[in-house]
Amino acid sequence: MPCKYCLSECVRPSGSMKGKKTLKCNDCGKRFTESDSLPKMRVNKHAMVTALSMYFEGLSTRKVSRQLESIYGEKVSQVTVWKWVRKYSILVGEYVKTLSPQIGGRWHHDETVIRCEGQNQWFWECIDEDTRFLVASHLSETRSLKDTVTQFRNALETAKRKPTVLYVDGSNQYDQAFNTVFWSRYKVSRPELVKRIGIRSRETNNMVERLHETVKERTRPMRGFKNQDSAKSILTGYVVNYNFARPHLSLNGKTPAQQAGIEVKGWKALVENATRKEALEPQSQAQERISIAPLQVV
Template sequence: MIMPAISYKRHRFPPQIIAHAVWLYYRFPLSLRLVEEMLLERAIVVSYETIRRWGKKFGPDYARRLRRKQPSRDDIWHLDEVVITIAGRKHWLWRAVDQDGYVLDEIVQNRRNTKAAKRLLTRLLKKHGVAPKRMITDKLRSYGAAKRQVMPDVEHRSHKGLNNRAENSHVPLRKRERVMQGFRSPGSLQRFVSIFSALRNLFVPPRSKRSALATHIHRLQAMAEWKAVTVVS
């Protein structure tokens, strides 16, 4: 499906500045005020509140347009959940990553049970179209119960030591959470992680590309795709 072009009409700042501000905020552990200061250093006077509105308006559209990794039946899904407190209440961010650390999906839920695990697996299958070769989780029994209902033929390994990849994937978000001093609502958290992880998927090279040259080439290609998606020459 061909998406309509991104419209920057009625914005007095050019697309290059809008896209650059959104990229800075979601790509690096920066607060809105720090992004405001970095733009000011370039003689671009824009308020942090305007940058927040740009991220809210354009961020989801950018994320939807970024190229996604092609799913494979040989993929290994690593699933984990992390608690995030919002306005004094606990919520759970359920995340799935593959063998390369690529974020497959994330969903914010207020429960840590079989129903929540089943919802994540159902979303993953619908989104990717194929089941993985193997699923790896920690010892939470809800994963096994949900797997038996959603994809009973998939191998499931439940061992905390095998699931470091999923657990490590929470670290960048935890850093952002501290910079942002928490999230205001489950909806704002869901919106943020969908954009944040889409940019990480684009710019962070797979684990197989660890040489300096491969990393450099990967980031150049990522930047070229980002400019194409944001319609910035």
């Protein structure tokens, strides 16, 4: 079997652990037991990625737990499902940052209220019109200039380019942040800020409204987040699911990521790629430390 971490075929037997045969990878150097689960996990890989998918499509941890037993015969507690969701949301969230979606130029931005730690907080979302890719999101306690700047910078970081037009609602809070992040002294590369005002604002802002509805589908049954940490990881997972796993009707069943030129689709591929990235990375950092160490001695 290929390496559980980096998927290399270059593996050799290397003793056993708790009665199970273990293998060692020649490429990434990691050891793992021979089974069909992900590294350091007990449960079958398919059951686990199905759990992630079911959770982000709106099932409660209790229902996911029941489904795993009825489909795969795997007994998994609600707490375990919750731990997987958090762990892999963060891991995959880091991995997708390394991808480069080809995003169009017309972006729509808006924010909505989300309950966290018993109070109302702001969840910011920015969507690209052509690909429906969720370019940036951000959770904050306030709706300040700093938060707006953070959200616009996040969008710039993901798209690696400026929009041609940014659509926002009618309030004036966006101007300064827009100028801070997107202003250019050259008119040709200066994006346009369009404020939707009056009756047309709702109608034209439908795209972001639908997006807010999607996040609420996930958060409503939870009656808000218990703390910032879980809010951040679940919202990261929600964005991943939206961009990379959920087929979009208006895109002929493609995901926004596919429309943006990225073929990686669904939680299985995402979890495998993210695990591989993590397995190959710390080693290079470790090697760096080793090469620096003798100098420190001198």
